[in-house]
Amino acid sequence: MKTRSGIVLLLLALGGIASAEPVKSTSADLDGDGRPEAISVQWADGDAQFVLKVGGATIRGKTNEAEVRGVSVVDLDGADKWKEVAVDLGLTDDDHRSIVYGFDGKALKELGSTHALTEARGNGIVLSDSWMGFWTRREKYVLDRKAWKLNPVPQEVYFVGAEATVKKSFPIVRSNKDKAVVANLAEGSKIQVLVAMPVSPKGPDYWYLVKSSTGLLGWTRQQNLQDLTEGLPWAG
Template identity: 85%
Template structure:
């Protein structure tokens, strides 16, 4: 049976690898404002400097480094449906201090659009997906472009997907809710569990509550310390 060409093309698009920003460089050129003329783009930064200087054409802007090393700039296209392209200043050598500051250029001035942790996926559909390593899972944040306001706005999530499996090495309870400590189940030693999702404890607490599925199909919550102390098999890494 022959598969229609359009079907094959659609499957190829669905299987396309995630788009990412190019490796950062100290200088480059690109047409950012859609006038058909490329602008010279460069970033200047010295070891230990608290600020960097980004230049696009005749426009200049200063940004804070927050003690992170500036790696360079990359050109991205947040929305393939408009005439604009954007430039990102990439900072940090580890996941802990990594940050990208995205700027737009309107032909006259540079405008800071937003500052995602990383440019994990930029597909040209007005959305940036940004991953942060959280010890044994990646926290994925979404940012949406508001072209009218020239802003890249975070899209809040109540829960973050985790999707990890572990083995219980010492029994511990899972509870009904993050504010309801009624015990749903005591996880059996040697049983397999799935860590499905994570919810931030609070704005001043870096820990998370984790939604766990037991080997018997029950759902309940536990704190990260329980997973670290009482399970094995999670891909913990600094």
């Protein structure tokens, strides 16, 4: 899968993040009392855990074998007095992860984990992008301040919005459960890949909704797009 750590950093900078480039230590007023807290993350290469410290509070988190890049301060909701701190892990889009913590003045609390903090504009919403081979999967998370949780907002399908040319004809079907053929895509024709639907919640494979050059809609699997079309921006 494409290495996109530089792109992730650019997206972080464009979002509402106070410190886009992760650092080992910084300071910020996280609990809104007017006094900045010292913030640091400690780890060593090969460690299974990192240690996040804010003021006198400490919490441990799992690295899942990803390299810890540092911490960033983010204000998820500009309407409240709190700011949050994110521990950034991973050097590529494959292993990248951001774990978000809140500090209530006494203790650190894990709010949630996202693939990336692509957009966090202070409205209580986080948008997180993941590169899926030729398209970007966008996830939404919403801050529940009362519960101190960053909750995912499930989507049944994800927008793709890519165009390709059919190299060899293949069928598109009515649905992922109904394999009745809607159309056989003509060789040399242009198609639009509109949305993606995960084959299973935990698996990496997808069904794709395709619009033919004649305006018909049907589903196909990723292997057909990879083997039988050209023009999609594959990167690995």
